[in-house]
Amino acid sequence: MSLGTLFGDQQIRTVPPKALIKHFNLDVKIVGSDDAAYQKAFxxxxIPAFVGPKGFKLHEVIAISIYLINLADPKSKLLGKNAKEYSEILKWLSLSNMELLPNIANVFKPLTGASPYNKKNVDEASAYVEKVISLYEARLAEYTYLVGERLTFADVFSAALLVRGFEHLFGADWRKAHPNTSRWFKTVISQKILHDIIGDFTFIEKAKEFVPPKKEKKAAAPKEAAPKKEKKPAAPKEEDDIPAEAPKPKHPLAALGNPKAALDEWKRVYSNEETREVAIPWFWKNQYDPEEWSLWKVDYKYNDELTLTFMSNNLVGGFFNRLSASTKYLFGCLVVYGENNNNGITGFFLVRGQEYAPAFDVAPDWESYAYTKLDPKDEESKKFIENMLAWDQPVDVNGEKREIADGKVFK
Ligand SMILES: N[C@@H](CCC(=O)N[C@@H](CS)C(=O)NCC(=O)O)C(=O)O
Known part of the structure; x- marks a missing residue:
């Protein structure tokens, strides 16, 4: 019998439960968070979230993980060999989850472009990461593992979350200065339980550095003169750490009234149905009404400044987070095409009304993108939109076929 469903498969906090599911060979399905059941229940x-038999629901990664271990083997040594060890394990889980990871994210997200850069905040978060890491460093100077001399879930969980630190921030110098944490991290990620999920890990030479975003300045300047909407302060919420968006009181596009087809049903169809076979025909038939909605090609203006594809995708993620005040008025997909050091961002949006600006200017970086109206009566435009929904064909960029490397759906 199925033991349940884990929601979320990309974010770092899904690594520990996924490792447990694999390690104990648990019959738990892993699905993405765009699943309609997840959207409704949580x-x-x-992320992660879990639904077990009889509608048993859990969120919070620590709770989910402990549940999975107990489900598999209530006597598992991963939870220590006595109550004292168990409490120590909980201590490390909580410390890694709530003190370390959010602050690591507060340092690397501004550096990858996923959230705005504020030097003071980055410096403060960085100093705090050092403070927390000093606890690991001190402990691991005396012991092989976080709790005693045996691997426990404290190690699996903490090392999994620290992947974000080692992939973005902890370069060779840092590792030299933190030999115990680095040695322990290497040992733990090469254990089968974690290696099965994260694979081979490549250490970075240098920490990511902040590159001033010329484009955001360029884009922001003319904006200041424009009449102000209720623009949300530039404090984007990011995955891995910060709570979800609070609803905005009023949006300028609310003045257009309710459309015949709101986006909810479409989003459900798109998430759950076969894209080419069902969702795309549904979109043209039931969602896209040219009286009420317009279609836009959206292109990042500074493709030549993009480097690694995952960073380009983070940029898109940041942009989408900053657009969240327009969720009711926008649906779209942006993809990253190409490869590391030679990639670009393009895609399409369905926009309420006939103008793009009222929907997009809630995001401070909206002018880093170019907007071109699309007419689906034009075969090429229609094909482009459909591929941006399906991602199953290369993108045509100035006559060149470029493979889609990554992408995100705004919904
Ligand atoms: N307190 C939660 C935090 C979960 C969390 O923040 N997860 C991240 C992904 S690793 C997320 O869902 N971010 C999206 C958001 O904050 O809206 C837990 O411990 O599970």
Whole structure:
């Protein structure tokens, strides 16, 4: 019998439960968070989440993980060999989850472009990461593992979350200065339980550095003169750490009234149905009404400044987060095409009304993108939109076929 479903498969906090599912060979299905059941059952929209038999629901990664271990083997040594060890394990889980990871994210997200850069905040978060890491460093100077001399779930969980630190921030110098944490991390990620999920890990030479975003300045300047909407302060919420968006009181596009087809049903269809066979015909038939909606090609203006594809995708993620005040008025997909050091961002949006600006200017970086109206009566435009929904064909960029490397759906 199925033991349940884990929601979320990309975010770092899904690594520990996925490792347990694999390690104990648990019959738990792993699905993405765009699943309709998840959207309905978990209003905080945090990842991971879990639904077990008889509608048993859990969020919070620690709770989910402990549940899975107990399900598999209540006597598992991963939870320590006595109550004292168990409490120590909980201590490390909580410390890694709530003190370390969110602050690591507060340092690397501004550096990858996923959230705005504020030097003071980055410096403060970085100093705090050092403070927390000093606890690991001190402990691991005396012991092989976090709790005693045996691998426990404290190690699996903490090392999994620290992947974000080692992939973005902890370069060779850092590792030299933190030999115990680095040695322990290497040992733990090469254990089968974690290696099965994260694979071979490549250490970075240098920490990511902040590159001033010329484009955001360029884009922001003319904006200041424009009449102000209720623009949300530039404090984007990011995956891995920060709570979901609070609803905005009023949006300028609310003045257009309710459309015949709101986006909810479409989003459900798109998430759950076969894209080419069902969702796309549904979109043209039931969603796209040219009286009420317009279609836009959206292109990032500074493709030549993009480097690694995952960073380009983070940029898109940041942009989408900053657009969240327009969720009712926008649906779209942006893809990253190409490869590391030679990639670009393009895609399409369905926009309420006939103008793009009122929907997009809630995001401070909206002018880093170019907007071109699309007419689906034009075969090429229609094909482009359909591929941006299906991602199953290369993108035509100035006559060149470029493979889609990654992408995100705004919904
Ligand atoms: N307190 C939650 C935090 C979960 C969390 O923040 N997860 C991240 C992904 S690793 C997320 O859902 N981010 C999206 C958001 O904050 O809206 C837990 O421990 O599980």
């Amino acid at each position: 209003p905080l929209k945090k």
